[in-house]
Amino acid sequence: MDSFAIEVRSLNKTFTTKQGFWNRKTKTTVAVEDISFCVERGELFGLLGPNGAGKTTTVKMLSTLLLPTSGSATVLGLDVTRDTHKVRQRIGFTFGGARGLYGRLTALDNLRYFAELYGLEPSVSSRRIPELLELVGLTGRGDDRVETYSSGMQQRLHLARALLHDPELIFLDEPTVGIDPVGARELRSMVKNLVAMGKTILLTTHYMAEAEELCDRIAIIKKGRIVALDTPVALKQHISGDAVIEVQIKNESAALVLECLHALGGQVSIQVIETPPLQSISIRTAEPGVVMEKLAPFLNPQLIQGLEVRNQTLEDVYVAIIQGDKA
Protein backbone atom coordinates (compact mmCIF):
# COMPACT_ATOMS: atom_id res chain seq x y z
CA MET A 1 0.00 0.00 0.00
CA ASP A 2 1.33 3.45 -0.87
CA SER A 3 2.02 5.59 2.14
CA PHE A 4 0.64 8.68 0.46
CA ALA A 5 -3.02 9.23 -0.32
CA ILE A 6 -2.08 11.97 -2.77
CA GLU A 7 1.24 12.54 -4.46
CA VAL A 8 1.58 15.52 -6.78
CA ARG A 9 4.71 16.13 -8.85
CA SER A 10 5.28 19.31 -10.87
CA LEU A 11 1.62 19.60 -11.82
CA ASN A 12 0.65 22.28 -14.33
CA LYS A 13 -2.65 23.35 -15.79
CA THR A 14 -2.99 25.91 -18.54
CA PHE A 15 -6.29 26.96 -20.09
CA THR A 16 -6.28 28.18 -23.65
CA THR A 17 -9.25 30.16 -24.90
CA LYS A 18 -10.03 31.89 -28.17
CA GLN A 19 -11.35 35.42 -28.01
CA GLY A 20 -12.86 37.68 -30.64
CA PHE A 21 -15.08 36.86 -33.59
CA TRP A 22 -13.25 37.86 -36.78
CA ASN A 23 -9.79 38.38 -35.42
CA ARG A 24 -9.52 35.32 -33.18
CA LYS A 25 -6.86 35.64 -30.54
CA THR A 26 -5.63 32.89 -28.30
CA LYS A 27 -5.48 33.67 -24.62
CA THR A 28 -3.50 31.42 -22.32
CA THR A 29 -4.14 31.37 -18.59
CA VAL A 30 -1.83 29.51 -16.27
CA ALA A 31 -4.08 28.24 -13.49
CA VAL A 32 -1.64 25.92 -11.73
CA GLU A 33 2.12 26.11 -12.11
CA ASP A 34 4.58 23.45 -11.06
CA ILE A 35 3.00 22.41 -7.80
CA SER A 36 4.21 19.44 -5.80
CA PHE A 37 2.97 18.07 -2.50
CA CYS A 38 2.03 14.85 -0.75
CA VAL A 39 -0.87 14.04 1.55
CA GLU A 40 -0.56 11.21 4.05
CA ARG A 41 -3.34 8.69 4.51
CA GLY A 42 -5.72 9.82 7.24
CA GLU A 43 -4.47 13.39 7.01
CA LEU A 44 -6.63 16.49 6.68
CA PHE A 45 -4.73 18.65 4.27
CA GLY A 46 -5.74 22.23 3.58
CA LEU A 47 -5.25 24.17 0.39
CA LEU A 48 -5.55 27.89 1.06
CA GLY A 49 -5.44 30.76 -1.34
CA PRO A 50 -7.34 33.74 -2.67
CA ASN A 51 -9.99 33.46 -5.39
CA GLY A 52 -8.42 32.39 -8.67
CA ALA A 53 -5.27 31.06 -7.00
CA GLY A 54 -5.74 27.58 -8.49
CA LYS A 55 -7.23 25.66 -5.54
CA THR A 56 -10.30 24.37 -7.35
CA THR A 57 -8.30 23.61 -10.50
CA THR A 58 -5.95 21.50 -8.39
CA VAL A 59 -8.84 19.65 -6.78
CA LYS A 60 -10.46 19.07 -10.16
CA MET A 61 -7.26 17.62 -11.58
CA LEU A 62 -6.90 15.29 -8.61
CA SER A 63 -10.54 14.24 -8.84
CA THR A 64 -10.13 13.46 -12.60
CA LEU A 65 -12.44 16.28 -13.73
CA LEU A 66 -9.61 18.14 -15.43
CA LEU A 67 -6.62 16.82 -17.32
CA PRO A 68 -3.28 18.28 -16.23
CA THR A 69 -1.29 20.06 -18.93
CA SER A 70 1.89 18.46 -17.57
CA GLY A 71 3.25 16.86 -14.45
CA SER A 72 1.87 13.85 -12.64
CA ALA A 73 -0.41 13.07 -9.76
CA THR A 74 -1.42 9.86 -8.06
CA VAL A 75 -4.42 9.40 -5.84
CA LEU A 76 -4.46 6.32 -3.59
CA GLY A 77 -1.59 5.03 -5.72
CA LEU A 78 -3.53 5.45 -8.98
CA ASP A 79 -2.55 7.81 -11.77
CA VAL A 80 -5.26 10.46 -12.23
CA THR A 81 -4.90 10.57 -16.00
CA ARG A 82 -4.46 6.85 -16.75
CA ASP A 83 -6.55 5.18 -14.03
CA THR A 84 -9.43 7.63 -14.23
CA HIS A 85 -12.25 5.18 -13.61
CA LYS A 86 -10.52 3.39 -10.74
CA VAL A 87 -9.83 6.74 -9.08
CA ARG A 88 -13.48 7.76 -9.42
CA GLN A 89 -14.64 4.63 -7.60
CA ARG A 90 -12.49 5.44 -4.59
CA ILE A 91 -12.84 9.18 -4.12
CA GLY A 92 -15.65 11.52 -3.17
CA PHE A 93 -15.83 15.23 -3.84
CA THR A 94 -17.99 18.26 -3.21
CA PHE A 95 -17.77 21.72 -4.64
CA GLY A 96 -18.99 24.65 -2.59
CA GLY A 97 -22.22 26.51 -3.25
CA ALA A 98 -25.76 25.49 -4.01
CA ARG A 99 -25.01 23.87 -7.37
CA GLY A 100 -24.59 20.14 -7.89
CA LEU A 101 -27.98 18.81 -6.87
CA TYR A 102 -31.29 18.31 -8.65
CA GLY A 103 -33.47 20.89 -6.93
CA ARG A 104 -36.76 19.46 -8.15
CA LEU A 105 -35.98 16.08 -6.64
CA THR A 106 -36.05 15.17 -2.98
CA ALA A 107 -32.85 14.57 -1.05
CA LEU A 108 -33.61 10.84 -1.07
CA ASP A 109 -34.07 10.82 -4.85
CA ASN A 110 -30.83 12.72 -5.35
CA LEU A 111 -28.95 10.27 -3.16
CA ARG A 112 -30.59 7.23 -4.79
CA TYR A 113 -29.64 8.55 -8.23
CA PHE A 114 -26.01 9.17 -7.37
CA ALA A 115 -25.87 5.84 -5.50
CA GLU A 116 -26.85 4.22 -8.79
CA LEU A 117 -24.19 6.15 -10.71
CA TYR A 118 -21.66 4.77 -8.22
CA GLY A 119 -23.03 1.26 -8.70
CA LEU A 120 -24.24 0.71 -5.15
CA GLU A 121 -26.43 -2.35 -4.71
CA PRO A 122 -29.99 -1.45 -3.57
CA SER A 123 -29.45 -3.37 -0.31
CA VAL A 124 -26.37 -1.23 0.38
CA SER A 125 -27.88 2.10 -0.64
CA SER A 126 -31.09 1.50 1.31
CA ARG A 127 -28.96 1.06 4.45
CA ARG A 128 -26.37 3.70 3.65
CA ILE A 129 -28.66 6.60 2.68
CA PRO A 130 -30.52 6.85 6.03
CA GLU A 131 -27.17 6.52 7.84
CA LEU A 132 -25.73 9.39 5.84
CA LEU A 133 -28.80 11.56 6.29
CA GLU A 134 -28.39 11.03 10.02
CA LEU A 135 -24.66 11.77 9.84
CA VAL A 136 -25.31 15.12 8.14
CA GLY A 137 -28.29 15.96 10.30
CA LEU A 138 -30.97 15.67 7.63
CA THR A 139 -32.99 12.82 9.10
CA GLY A 140 -36.67 13.54 8.57
CA ARG A 141 -35.99 15.92 5.67
CA GLY A 142 -35.16 13.29 3.07
CA ASP A 143 -38.56 13.52 1.39
CA ASP A 144 -38.36 17.30 0.94
CA ARG A 145 -37.39 18.78 -2.38
CA VAL A 146 -33.82 20.03 -2.36
CA GLU A 147 -34.92 23.43 -3.71
CA THR A 148 -36.61 24.03 -0.34
CA TYR A 149 -33.34 23.47 1.54
CA SER A 150 -31.20 26.24 3.01
CA SER A 151 -27.61 26.66 1.75
CA GLY A 152 -26.31 24.87 4.84
CA MET A 153 -28.65 21.92 4.32
CA GLN A 154 -27.69 21.69 0.65
CA GLN A 155 -24.03 21.70 1.60
CA ARG A 156 -24.63 18.91 4.09
CA LEU A 157 -26.49 16.97 1.43
CA HIS A 158 -23.49 17.47 -0.87
CA LEU A 159 -21.37 15.86 1.81
CA ALA A 160 -23.78 12.93 2.12
CA ARG A 161 -23.67 12.48 -1.66
CA ALA A 162 -19.89 12.49 -1.65
CA LEU A 163 -19.86 9.78 1.05
CA LEU A 164 -22.39 7.45 -0.58
CA HIS A 165 -19.84 4.93 -1.82
CA ASP A 166 -17.74 5.19 1.37
CA PRO A 167 -14.70 6.74 -0.36
CA GLU A 168 -11.25 6.57 1.19
CA LEU A 169 -10.36 10.07 0.08
CA ILE A 170 -12.65 13.09 0.03
CA PHE A 171 -12.08 16.43 -1.68
CA LEU A 172 -14.01 19.26 -0.05
CA ASP A 173 -13.81 22.42 -2.10
CA GLU A 174 -14.89 25.38 0.03
CA PRO A 175 -17.52 23.35 1.89
CA THR A 176 -18.62 26.19 4.17
CA VAL A 177 -18.90 28.93 1.57
CA GLY A 178 -22.20 30.79 1.90
CA ILE A 179 -23.18 29.03 5.11
CA ASP A 180 -24.09 30.82 8.33
CA PRO A 181 -21.69 30.46 11.30
CA VAL A 182 -23.78 27.81 13.05
CA GLY A 183 -24.08 25.73 9.88
CA ALA A 184 -20.37 26.13 9.20
CA ARG A 185 -19.54 24.95 12.70
CA GLU A 186 -21.76 21.88 12.25
CA LEU A 187 -20.07 21.09 8.97
CA ARG A 188 -16.62 21.44 10.49
CA SER A 189 -17.69 19.02 13.20
CA MET A 190 -18.77 16.54 10.51
CA VAL A 191 -15.41 16.92 8.77
CA LYS A 192 -13.64 16.16 12.06
CA ASN A 193 -15.79 13.03 12.44
CA LEU A 194 -14.75 11.89 8.98
CA VAL A 195 -11.10 12.23 9.87
CA ALA A 196 -11.75 10.28 13.06
CA MET A 197 -13.27 7.57 10.85
CA GLY A 198 -9.93 7.33 9.04
CA LYS A 199 -10.79 9.25 5.89
CA THR A 200 -8.20 11.34 4.12
CA ILE A 201 -9.47 14.82 3.31
CA LEU A 202 -8.19 17.55 1.06
CA LEU A 203 -10.00 20.75 1.98
CA THR A 204 -9.85 24.07 0.20
CA THR A 205 -10.99 27.19 1.94
CA HIS A 206 -10.21 30.81 2.40
CA TYR A 207 -11.51 30.88 5.94
CA MET A 208 -8.36 30.90 8.07
CA ALA A 209 -10.07 29.94 11.30
CA GLU A 210 -11.51 26.91 9.57
CA ALA A 211 -8.12 25.86 8.22
CA GLU A 212 -6.45 26.45 11.58
CA GLU A 213 -9.10 24.44 13.42
CA LEU A 214 -9.24 21.51 11.02
CA CYS A 215 -6.05 21.01 9.04
CA ASP A 216 -3.04 18.91 9.95
CA ARG A 217 -1.04 20.67 7.27
CA ILE A 218 -1.72 23.60 5.01
CA ALA A 219 -0.42 24.59 1.60
CA ILE A 220 -0.87 28.22 0.65
CA ILE A 221 -1.31 28.68 -3.05
CA LYS A 222 -0.84 31.97 -4.83
CA LYS A 223 -1.17 32.59 -8.56
CA GLY A 224 -1.05 28.85 -9.22
CA ARG A 225 2.09 28.17 -7.16
CA ILE A 226 2.47 26.76 -3.67
CA VAL A 227 4.25 29.44 -1.68
CA ALA A 228 4.15 27.84 1.78
CA LEU A 229 3.44 24.37 3.11
CA ASP A 230 3.55 23.33 6.73
CA THR A 231 1.52 22.70 9.85
CA PRO A 232 -0.54 25.68 11.07
CA VAL A 233 1.77 26.02 14.09
CA ALA A 234 4.90 25.97 11.96
CA LEU A 235 3.41 28.43 9.50
CA LYS A 236 2.77 30.85 12.34
CA GLN A 237 6.36 30.43 13.43
CA HIS A 238 7.39 31.05 9.84
CA ILE A 239 7.23 34.74 10.64
CA SER A 240 8.83 34.07 13.95
CA GLY A 241 8.32 36.24 16.93
CA ASP A 242 6.18 38.72 15.06
CA ALA A 243 3.43 40.55 16.85
CA VAL A 244 0.58 42.41 15.28
CA ILE A 245 -0.42 45.89 16.39
CA GLU A 246 -3.76 47.03 15.06
CA VAL A 247 -4.58 50.72 15.25
CA GLN A 248 -7.81 52.47 14.34
CA ILE A 249 -7.00 56.07 13.58
CA LYS A 250 -8.90 59.08 12.25
CA ASN A 251 -8.34 59.79 8.56
CA GLU A 252 -6.86 63.25 9.16
CA SER A 253 -4.15 61.87 11.45
CA ALA A 254 -3.33 58.80 9.40
CA ALA A 255 -0.72 60.39 7.14
CA LEU A 256 1.30 61.63 10.09
CA VAL A 257 1.22 58.27 11.89
CA LEU A 258 2.11 56.38 8.73
CA GLU A 259 5.05 58.71 8.09
CA CYS A 260 6.29 57.99 11.58
CA LEU A 261 5.89 54.23 11.12
CA HIS A 262 7.55 54.21 7.70
CA ALA A 263 10.59 55.75 9.37
CA LEU A 264 11.08 52.35 11.03
CA GLY A 265 11.83 50.89 7.58
CA GLY A 266 12.20 47.11 7.43
CA GLN A 267 11.30 46.65 11.09
CA VAL A 268 7.62 46.84 10.26
CA SER A 269 5.22 45.55 7.66
CA ILE A 270 2.22 47.82 7.31
CA GLN A 271 -1.22 47.17 5.89
CA VAL A 272 -3.78 49.96 5.69
CA ILE A 273 -7.50 49.36 5.31
CA GLU A 274 -9.76 52.36 4.72
CA THR A 275 -12.85 52.20 6.89
CA PRO A 276 -14.10 55.83 6.74
CA PRO A 277 -14.04 57.94 8.86
CA LEU A 278 -11.23 55.78 10.26
CA GLN A 279 -8.27 53.95 8.84
CA SER A 280 -7.23 50.58 10.21
CA ILE A 281 -3.48 50.16 10.26
CA SER A 282 -2.16 46.68 10.83
CA ILE A 283 1.52 46.70 11.78
CA ARG A 284 3.40 43.42 11.88
CA THR A 285 6.70 43.65 13.68
CA ALA A 286 9.25 41.70 15.65
CA GLU A 287 9.84 44.83 17.76
CA PRO A 288 6.46 45.81 19.20
CA GLY A 289 8.14 47.96 21.86
CA VAL A 290 9.81 50.13 19.23
CA VAL A 291 6.56 50.60 17.40
CA MET A 292 4.70 51.48 20.58
CA GLU A 293 7.33 54.13 21.29
CA LYS A 294 6.67 55.63 17.88
CA LEU A 295 2.95 55.54 18.47
CA ALA A 296 3.15 57.01 21.97
CA PRO A 297 2.79 60.68 20.89
CA PHE A 298 -0.46 59.80 19.16
CA LEU A 299 -1.99 57.91 22.07
CA ASN A 300 -4.77 60.38 22.41
CA PRO A 301 -8.44 59.41 22.16
CA GLN A 302 -8.91 62.28 19.70
CA LEU A 303 -6.47 60.64 17.28
CA ILE A 304 -6.32 56.92 17.96
CA GLN A 305 -9.72 55.31 18.38
CA GLY A 306 -8.51 51.82 19.13
CA LEU A 307 -5.29 49.90 19.64
CA GLU A 308 -4.63 46.21 20.10
CA VAL A 309 -1.39 44.28 20.40
CA ARG A 310 -1.77 40.57 19.78
CA ASN A 311 0.08 37.48 18.69
CA GLN A 312 0.13 36.58 15.05
CA THR A 313 -2.74 34.42 13.74
CA LEU A 314 -2.76 32.15 10.73
CA GLU A 315 -4.67 34.89 8.93
CA ASP A 316 -1.78 37.31 9.49
CA VAL A 317 0.63 34.73 8.09
CA TYR A 318 -1.67 34.15 5.14
CA VAL A 319 -2.02 37.87 4.42
CA ALA A 320 1.74 38.33 4.71
CA ILE A 321 2.42 35.47 2.33
CA ILE A 322 -0.25 36.41 -0.16
CA GLN A 323 0.92 40.03 -0.15
CA GLY A 324 4.31 38.64 -1.00
CA ASP A 325 6.55 40.12 1.64
CA LYS A 326 7.41 36.85 3.34
CA ALA A 327 6.91 34.33 0.59
Next chain:
Amino acid sequence: MRKWSLRLVWRQMDVQIRIRTLNWYTLLIFILQPAIFSGVGILLSRAAGNPVPNLVYTVIGGGIMGMWSGLVFTSTFDITRDRRDGTLELIVGSPTSLGMVEAIRTFTNVVAGLFSLGAAFLVAMLVFHYSLVGIDYVGALVSLFLIMFAMWCIGVFLANFIAWSRLTGAVADLLEIPVAVLCGFMYPVSVLPGWMQAISAFIPIRWALQALDASLLGNSSPTLLLQNWTFAVLLSLLFWALSRWLEGKVHDRIRITGELNSI
Protein backbone atom coordinates in the same frame (compact mmCIF):
# COMPACT_ATOMS: atom_id res chain seq x y z
CA MET B 1 -16.19 1.59 -15.76
CA ARG B 2 -19.72 1.05 -14.52
CA LYS B 3 -21.56 -1.48 -16.69
CA TRP B 4 -25.11 -0.76 -17.77
CA SER B 5 -27.91 -2.46 -15.90
CA LEU B 6 -31.68 -2.37 -16.01
CA ARG B 7 -31.63 -0.74 -12.58
CA LEU B 8 -29.42 2.06 -13.85
CA VAL B 9 -31.69 2.51 -16.87
CA TRP B 10 -34.75 2.66 -14.66
CA ARG B 11 -33.20 5.09 -12.16
CA GLN B 12 -31.93 7.39 -14.90
CA MET B 13 -35.30 7.32 -16.68
CA ASP B 14 -37.10 7.99 -13.40
CA VAL B 15 -34.92 11.05 -12.73
CA GLN B 16 -35.18 12.25 -16.31
CA ILE B 17 -38.95 11.94 -16.39
CA ARG B 18 -39.44 13.66 -13.07
CA ILE B 19 -37.08 16.59 -13.57
CA ARG B 20 -37.59 17.12 -17.25
CA THR B 21 -40.54 15.46 -18.89
CA LEU B 22 -43.17 15.77 -16.15
CA ASN B 23 -43.24 19.47 -16.61
CA TRP B 24 -46.17 21.17 -18.30
CA TYR B 25 -43.92 23.32 -20.44
CA THR B 26 -42.00 20.32 -21.75
CA LEU B 27 -45.20 18.45 -22.39
CA LEU B 28 -46.29 21.37 -24.54
CA ILE B 29 -43.33 20.69 -26.84
CA PHE B 30 -44.51 17.14 -27.27
CA ILE B 31 -48.20 17.99 -27.74
CA LEU B 32 -48.70 21.63 -28.78
CA GLN B 33 -45.86 21.76 -31.28
CA PRO B 34 -47.03 18.75 -33.34
CA ALA B 35 -50.58 20.13 -33.19
CA ILE B 36 -49.33 23.40 -34.70
CA PHE B 37 -47.41 21.57 -37.41
CA SER B 38 -50.42 19.38 -38.19
CA GLY B 39 -52.69 22.43 -38.30
CA VAL B 40 -50.38 24.27 -40.68
CA GLY B 41 -50.04 21.11 -42.78
CA ILE B 42 -53.83 20.78 -43.06
CA LEU B 43 -54.22 24.45 -44.01
CA LEU B 44 -51.51 24.17 -46.68
CA SER B 45 -53.08 20.98 -47.99
CA ARG B 46 -56.46 22.71 -48.29
CA ALA B 47 -54.87 25.76 -49.89
CA ALA B 48 -53.34 23.43 -52.47
CA GLY B 49 -56.84 22.30 -53.38
CA ASN B 50 -57.05 19.03 -51.45
CA PRO B 51 -60.48 18.88 -49.81
CA VAL B 52 -59.34 16.14 -47.39
CA PRO B 53 -55.92 16.49 -45.75
CA ASN B 54 -53.37 13.80 -46.36
CA LEU B 55 -53.38 12.22 -42.93
CA VAL B 56 -50.03 10.46 -43.18
CA TYR B 57 -48.13 13.57 -44.21
CA THR B 58 -50.01 16.12 -42.13
CA VAL B 59 -51.35 14.62 -38.93
CA ILE B 60 -48.91 11.72 -38.45
CA GLY B 61 -46.11 13.87 -39.88
CA GLY B 62 -46.93 16.45 -37.19
CA GLY B 63 -46.59 13.71 -34.57
CA ILE B 64 -43.18 12.68 -35.91
CA MET B 65 -42.21 16.36 -35.92
CA GLY B 66 -43.16 16.52 -32.22
CA MET B 67 -41.02 13.49 -31.46
CA TRP B 68 -38.05 15.00 -33.27
CA SER B 69 -38.41 18.51 -31.82
CA GLY B 70 -38.85 17.14 -28.32
CA LEU B 71 -35.69 15.09 -28.76
CA VAL B 72 -33.60 18.00 -30.07
CA PHE B 73 -34.85 20.47 -27.45
CA THR B 74 -34.50 18.09 -24.53
CA SER B 75 -31.08 16.82 -25.61
CA THR B 76 -29.85 20.39 -25.86
CA PHE B 77 -31.45 21.49 -22.65
CA ASP B 78 -30.36 18.48 -20.58
CA ILE B 79 -26.65 19.14 -21.06
CA THR B 80 -27.01 22.91 -20.69
CA ARG B 81 -28.98 22.39 -17.48
CA ASP B 82 -26.39 19.99 -16.12
CA ARG B 83 -23.63 22.47 -16.92
CA ARG B 84 -25.58 25.28 -15.27
CA ASP B 85 -26.56 23.26 -12.20
CA GLY B 86 -23.10 21.79 -11.65
CA THR B 87 -24.38 18.24 -12.02
CA LEU B 88 -22.48 17.56 -15.25
CA GLU B 89 -19.16 17.35 -13.42
CA LEU B 90 -20.72 15.08 -10.81
CA ILE B 91 -21.88 12.71 -13.54
CA VAL B 92 -18.53 12.86 -15.36
CA GLY B 93 -16.72 12.33 -12.06
CA SER B 94 -18.72 9.20 -11.25
CA PRO B 95 -17.81 5.67 -12.35
CA THR B 96 -20.74 5.72 -14.81
CA SER B 97 -19.76 7.20 -18.16
CA LEU B 98 -21.45 10.35 -19.42
CA GLY B 99 -22.11 8.46 -22.65
CA MET B 100 -24.19 5.88 -20.82
CA VAL B 101 -26.14 8.55 -18.97
CA GLU B 102 -26.76 10.34 -22.27
CA ALA B 103 -27.84 7.13 -23.97
CA ILE B 104 -30.45 6.43 -21.30
CA ARG B 105 -31.64 10.03 -21.22
CA THR B 106 -32.01 10.12 -24.98
CA PHE B 107 -33.91 6.84 -24.86
CA THR B 108 -36.25 8.45 -22.31
CA ASN B 109 -36.69 11.48 -24.55
CA VAL B 110 -37.46 9.29 -27.57
CA VAL B 111 -39.99 7.27 -25.58
CA ALA B 112 -41.54 10.51 -24.29
CA GLY B 113 -41.84 11.55 -27.94
CA LEU B 114 -44.41 8.78 -28.37
CA PHE B 115 -46.80 11.20 -26.62
CA SER B 116 -46.67 13.24 -29.82
CA LEU B 117 -47.24 10.33 -32.09
CA GLY B 118 -49.97 8.90 -29.87
CA ALA B 119 -51.73 12.27 -29.83
CA ALA B 120 -51.37 12.54 -33.60
CA PHE B 121 -52.92 9.10 -34.09
CA LEU B 122 -55.78 10.01 -31.75
CA VAL B 123 -56.47 13.19 -33.71
CA ALA B 124 -56.25 11.25 -36.98
CA MET B 125 -58.76 8.67 -35.78
CA LEU B 126 -61.14 10.77 -33.67
CA VAL B 127 -61.16 14.07 -35.58
CA PHE B 128 -60.43 12.99 -39.13
CA HIS B 129 -61.89 9.47 -38.83
CA TYR B 130 -58.71 7.93 -40.18
CA SER B 131 -59.33 4.23 -40.57
CA LEU B 132 -56.81 1.67 -39.43
CA VAL B 133 -58.24 -0.81 -41.91
CA GLY B 134 -55.76 -1.85 -44.57
CA ILE B 135 -52.73 -0.84 -42.55
CA ASP B 136 -49.71 -3.14 -42.56
CA TYR B 137 -49.49 -3.39 -38.76
CA VAL B 138 -46.26 -5.36 -38.63
CA GLY B 139 -44.61 -3.05 -41.14
CA ALA B 140 -45.84 0.01 -39.24
CA LEU B 141 -44.63 -1.28 -35.86
CA VAL B 142 -41.21 -2.31 -37.16
CA SER B 143 -40.88 1.05 -38.96
CA LEU B 144 -41.91 2.94 -35.83
CA PHE B 145 -39.35 1.01 -33.81
CA LEU B 146 -36.69 1.89 -36.39
CA ILE B 147 -37.71 5.57 -36.32
CA MET B 148 -37.20 5.49 -32.56
CA PHE B 149 -33.88 3.68 -32.97
CA ALA B 150 -32.73 6.20 -35.60
CA MET B 151 -33.79 9.12 -33.40
CA TRP B 152 -32.01 7.55 -30.43
CA CYS B 153 -28.77 7.12 -32.39
CA ILE B 154 -28.92 10.69 -33.72
CA GLY B 155 -29.96 11.97 -30.27
CA VAL B 156 -26.98 10.32 -28.56
CA PHE B 157 -24.72 11.79 -31.24
CA LEU B 158 -26.25 15.24 -30.66
CA ALA B 159 -25.93 14.90 -26.88
CA ASN B 160 -22.21 14.18 -27.24
CA PHE B 161 -21.87 17.01 -29.72
CA ILE B 162 -23.56 19.40 -27.26
CA ALA B 163 -21.34 18.17 -24.43
CA TRP B 164 -18.31 18.90 -26.64
CA SER B 165 -18.56 22.63 -26.04
CA ARG B 166 -20.91 25.04 -24.33
CA LEU B 167 -21.43 26.75 -27.69
CA THR B 168 -22.55 23.75 -29.75
CA GLY B 169 -26.10 23.73 -28.38
CA ALA B 170 -27.10 26.41 -30.88
CA VAL B 171 -25.97 24.21 -33.78
CA ALA B 172 -28.04 21.34 -32.47
CA ASP B 173 -31.10 23.59 -32.26
CA LEU B 174 -30.39 24.69 -35.81
CA LEU B 175 -30.74 21.09 -37.03
CA GLU B 176 -34.36 20.78 -35.94
CA ILE B 177 -36.13 22.17 -39.00
CA PRO B 178 -33.60 21.15 -41.70
CA VAL B 179 -33.78 17.49 -40.62
CA ALA B 180 -37.58 17.67 -40.64
CA VAL B 181 -37.51 19.17 -44.13
CA LEU B 182 -34.95 16.70 -45.46
CA CYS B 183 -36.63 13.62 -44.00
CA GLY B 184 -40.05 14.49 -45.41
CA PHE B 185 -41.92 14.49 -42.13
CA MET B 186 -44.90 16.20 -43.78
CA TYR B 187 -44.57 15.32 -47.45
CA PRO B 188 -42.96 12.60 -49.58
CA VAL B 189 -39.22 13.04 -49.98
CA SER B 190 -39.73 12.62 -53.73
CA VAL B 191 -41.05 16.22 -53.96
CA LEU B 192 -37.64 17.55 -52.86
CA PRO B 193 -35.00 18.64 -55.39
CA GLY B 194 -32.46 15.96 -56.24
CA TRP B 195 -29.61 17.46 -54.21
CA MET B 196 -31.79 17.61 -51.10
CA GLN B 197 -32.85 14.00 -51.59
CA ALA B 198 -29.18 13.09 -51.82
CA ILE B 199 -28.46 14.74 -48.46
CA SER B 200 -31.51 13.21 -46.84
CA ALA B 201 -30.32 9.78 -47.95
CA PHE B 202 -27.75 9.99 -45.13
CA ILE B 203 -30.39 10.48 -42.44
CA PRO B 204 -31.73 7.17 -41.11
CA ILE B 205 -35.04 8.68 -39.98
CA ARG B 206 -35.92 9.33 -43.63
CA TRP B 207 -35.80 5.63 -44.53
CA ALA B 208 -37.68 4.41 -41.48
CA LEU B 209 -40.30 7.12 -41.96
CA GLN B 210 -40.68 6.21 -45.63
CA ALA B 211 -41.39 2.63 -44.52
CA LEU B 212 -43.87 3.82 -41.88
CA ASP B 213 -45.75 5.96 -44.38
CA ALA B 214 -45.94 3.09 -46.87
CA SER B 215 -47.18 0.73 -44.13
CA LEU B 216 -49.84 3.19 -42.97
CA LEU B 217 -51.00 3.81 -46.53
CA GLY B 218 -51.17 0.07 -47.11
CA ASN B 219 -49.10 0.21 -50.28
CA SER B 220 -45.91 -1.32 -48.96
CA SER B 221 -44.17 -4.23 -50.57
CA PRO B 222 -41.86 -6.51 -48.56
CA THR B 223 -38.95 -5.58 -50.81
CA LEU B 224 -39.53 -1.85 -50.36
CA LEU B 225 -39.89 -2.21 -46.60
CA LEU B 226 -36.80 -4.35 -46.29
CA GLN B 227 -34.79 -1.91 -48.38
CA ASN B 228 -35.89 1.06 -46.28
CA TRP B 229 -35.34 -0.77 -43.00
CA THR B 230 -31.85 -1.85 -44.06
CA PHE B 231 -30.83 1.71 -44.90
CA ALA B 232 -32.37 2.93 -41.64
CA VAL B 233 -30.51 0.35 -39.55
CA LEU B 234 -27.14 0.81 -41.28
CA LEU B 235 -27.24 4.59 -41.10
CA SER B 236 -28.42 4.50 -37.49
CA LEU B 237 -25.50 2.24 -36.64
CA LEU B 238 -23.20 4.69 -38.39
CA PHE B 239 -24.48 7.50 -36.15
CA TRP B 240 -24.10 5.21 -33.14
CA ALA B 241 -20.48 4.46 -34.09
CA LEU B 242 -19.84 8.18 -34.56
CA SER B 243 -21.35 8.80 -31.11
CA ARG B 244 -19.03 6.27 -29.51
CA TRP B 245 -16.04 7.85 -31.20
CA LEU B 246 -17.18 11.34 -30.21
CA GLU B 247 -17.85 10.23 -26.63
CA GLY B 248 -14.18 9.46 -26.04
CA LYS B 249 -13.13 12.74 -27.62
CA VAL B 250 -15.67 14.68 -25.54
CA HIS B 251 -14.52 13.06 -22.31
CA ASP B 252 -10.97 14.24 -22.95
CA ARG B 253 -11.86 17.63 -24.40
CA ILE B 254 -14.16 18.82 -21.63
CA ARG B 255 -11.47 17.91 -19.13
CA ILE B 256 -8.92 19.94 -21.06
CA THR B 257 -11.07 23.02 -21.60
CA GLY B 258 -12.73 22.92 -18.19
CA GLU B 259 -16.17 23.41 -19.73
CA LEU B 260 -17.85 21.00 -17.39
CA ASN B 261 -19.51 23.60 -15.26
CA SER B 262 -19.59 26.81 -17.24
CA ILE B 263 -22.30 27.95 -19.63
